[in-house]
Amino acid sequence: MFDRLASVRVLEGCSPDALPLAKLLEDGLPTVLKGLARDWSLVRAGLESPQAAMDHLRAHYDGRPVTYSWGEPATAGRPFYNAGFTALNCEVRRGGLDQVLDGLASYLDDPRPPTFYVASLLVDTCLPxxxxxxxxxxxxxxxxxxxxxxxxxxxxxxxxYDAPNNIACCAVGRRRFTVFPPEQIGNLYPGPLEPTPGGQAVSVVDFSAPDFERYPRFRQALETAQTVVLEPGDAIFIPSMWWHHVQGQDPFTVLVNYWWTSMPAWVPTPMHALYHALWTIRDRPEREKQAWREVFEYYVFGPADRAGAHLPEPARNILGPFDETMARRMRALLIGKLNR
Structure with a gap:
């Protein structure tokens, strides 16, 4: 399947101390940053051997317990759901990173190992x-x-998808990324909002064996897909809200990623608004929903200054630009309304 997909564009000549962030954000397209992390000590250790990479991680581990996913060999490395999408197919465990590395090392030559997955561990917290x-x-x-x-x-x-922008660096082992633009959400068949394998809704389509009879629109998604296999030292920029499917290709894999947003810290995630809209708007009569669509278009999705442009500046209140003070006022207002 992947051989027939378009390739992610490639940008050569990038370096860790000269990131082309402005260009990446302006273009808004997935981009491979070839060899961006090639000189990392962890990358060099991984090219030597999986054990050398594990030793490199152990040398920096401070002993704090970590949370990780563990699954029977039948999970085939895919943290996902049970058949009814009511529970996850992996256990969430807590233990030492050194124990996780021992487990990974003991199954390097096993064609059907248990799944071990430490996800989104802050480097500064456990690997100072x-x-x-x-x-x-x-x-x-x-x-x-x-x-x-x-x-x-x-x-x-x-x-x-992730709300922030993302640069993901392939440090040890290879990884295949397959990306889709945000508008493909309906063709990717998202699963439950809760629970989720990693904090975000995921496509329920099995990319290794797509069931096109059950998920026919996935064919349309594939027409827009781009894919690439990252080698150790390569990185990929994934713009905010782009869907991405990531497959480890080797018995031991390590990835380091950086999320960032252009919004200040006092602006919360739009997911809060999504949950509230599901509760307050989704099940209304269609005529009312369409009217609310126009309201949101006017106040939210249109030009930021449109709704307050005809009012004197002192009268604009939350229709004017937000700052940290206004954000605190809005939070208090919402809490007050929700607690009534």
Whole structure:
């Protein structure tokens, strides 16, 4: 299937201390940053051997317990759902990272290993000092993007989107990324909003064996898909809200990623608004829903200054620009209304 898909565009000549963030954000397209992390010490260790990479991680581990997913061999490296989509197919465990690495090491040659998956572990929390030789210089551009690390075997992160922008660096082992633009959401058949394998709704389509009879619109999604296999040291930029399916290709894999947003910290995630809209709008009569669509278009999705443009500035209140003070007022207003 993947051989027939378009390839993700490639940008050569990038370096950790000269990230092309402005261009990436302006273009808004998935982009491979070839060799961006090739000089990382973790990448070099992984090219030597999986054990050398594990030893490199152990040398920086501070002993704090970590949360990870564990699944029977039948999960085939795919943290997902049971048949009825009511529970996850993996256990959430807590233990030492060194124990996880021991488990991964003991199954390197096993064709059907259990699934081990440490997801989105903040590097500075459990691996202090690792950034010294394995980092991208976001700070030079005034961006706060603390790195997270993902450690496992041939794990598949089912297709999902993230609200922030993302640069993901393939540090150990290879990973295949398949990406889809945001408008393909309906053709990707998202699963439950809760529970989820990794915090976001995921496509319920099995990319390794798509059931086109059950999920026929997935063919349309594939027409827009782009794919790439990242080698150790390569990175990929995934714009905000783009869907991406990620497959580990080797018995031991490590990825380091950086999420960041152009919005200040006091602007919350739009997911809160989505949950509220599901509760307050979705089940209304169709005529009312269409009227509310026009209201949202006027106040939210149209030009930011349109709704208050005809009012004197002191009268605009929440129709004017938000700042941290206004954000606190809005939070208090919403809490007050929801508690009535």
């Amino acid at each position: 000092g690792l950034r010294a030789g394995n980092d991208l210089d976001f700070a030079a551009q005034g961006v706060d993007a603390p790195p997270a690390i993902w450690i496992g075997n041939r794990v598949t992160a089912s297709c999902h």
